[in-house]
Amino acid sequence: MSTVRLAAVSAEFGRDLEEDFAVAERLIKEARADGAQLLALPEACLGGYLLSLDGGGSLDADGRGADPGPPPLAPDGPEIRRLAALAGDMTVIAGYCETDGTSRYNSVVCVSGDGVLGNHRKVHQPLSEDADYASGDGFAAFDTPVGRIGMLICYDKAFPEAARELALDGAEIGVCVSAWPAARTDPAPDLSEDRWKRRFDLFDRARALENQMVWLSANQSGTFGSLRFVGSAKVVGPGGDLLAGTGVGAGIAAAELDVAEALETARRSMGHLRDRRPDAYPALSATTGAAAR
Structure with a gap:
């Protein structure tokens, strides 16, 4: 049996890339000191998310100027190499704005x-997100030092088909990185009671349970533009049980388990x-795969 320490982040990131790297470096060092071998950072943590999902993303946070949007980064560019150098002997997952031609x-x-192990382009786009991003077109798992991983982004x-496709491709660990906000209308004064936060948590536990896989969920916290994020980073076991969570605040949720044994027990x-x-x-x-046999 071989145990792995898994960690997911709830933290605030913005448009300043250097500041984002400083936050990421601090979190990676903190997770490493805690023994984590896999760390998931949120969606759009390198350069920030959109300021709004109502088509007003071109305005800055004060509504005055033009926001250029997240900086476009190449997966083989210097910024991703910098992230890999920070990761070192750990496996680190992070959201960014990927450029590919136009x-x-x-x-x-x-x-x-060692470099890039896997990359995923968000397929499902909520509200007006498609005004800023093109859509990805598939889901695939890949091998890493901590096990076979499948990645999703937020929406x-x-x-269910998205996570199921990863499970059928042999994913042992599902990782979903998010910039998931609180409800846009009639938001709850207490963020922990927000209905979009409840949906966020339900999706995490359901995807883990229905596919009987380990699940990491990272999310932005704080505010950015018109959005208030629900935090709630977590590690979920293959039975849908919450193993660790941050609540709505910033922090790192971490848990240690033997992934192979946990999956075998859940699926027995x-x-x-x-x-x-x-x-x-x-x-x-x-679609059939090794995990379905």
Whole structure:
């Protein structure tokens, strides 16, 4: 048996890339000192998210000038290499704005000191996000020093098919990075009672349970533009149990477990992937993978 310490971050990030790297470096050092081998930072942590999801993203935080938006970064560029150098012997996951020719994507990258291990472009786009980003077109798991990982970004996790595709591709650990805000209308005075926060938590636990996989959820905290983020970073076990969480504030949620043993135990008697009946729901993809056997 081999245990792994997994950690997910709730923290505030903005448009200043140097400041974001300073925050990321501090969090990586803190997680390393705690023994973490895998650390998930939030969506858009390198350069900040959008100021609004109502089509007003071009205004700055004070509503006065033009906001250039998140800085576009190349996955093989100096900024991602800098993140990899900070990761060193750890595996680190972070959200950024990816540039590819004339297109920009809301992306998440997984790195270690050896370089890029995986990259995912957000597929599902809420509200007016498609005005700023092109959409990704698929989901795939990949191997890392801590196990086989599948990544999602924010709204992706509202679609069961996305996480299921990763599970069928053999993902042992699902990682969803977010910039998930509180409700846009009638927000709760107490952020912990916000209905969008409840949805955020329900999606995390449901995706872990239905796929019987370990789940990490990182999220932005604080405010940016018109958005107030719900925090709530967490580690969820393959039975849907909350193993660690930050609540709505900033912090690092960390838990240690033997991933292979946890999956084997969860899937021993009732194997949700094994017991699928694709012939009964032909409208869905009948994709099969090693995890379904």
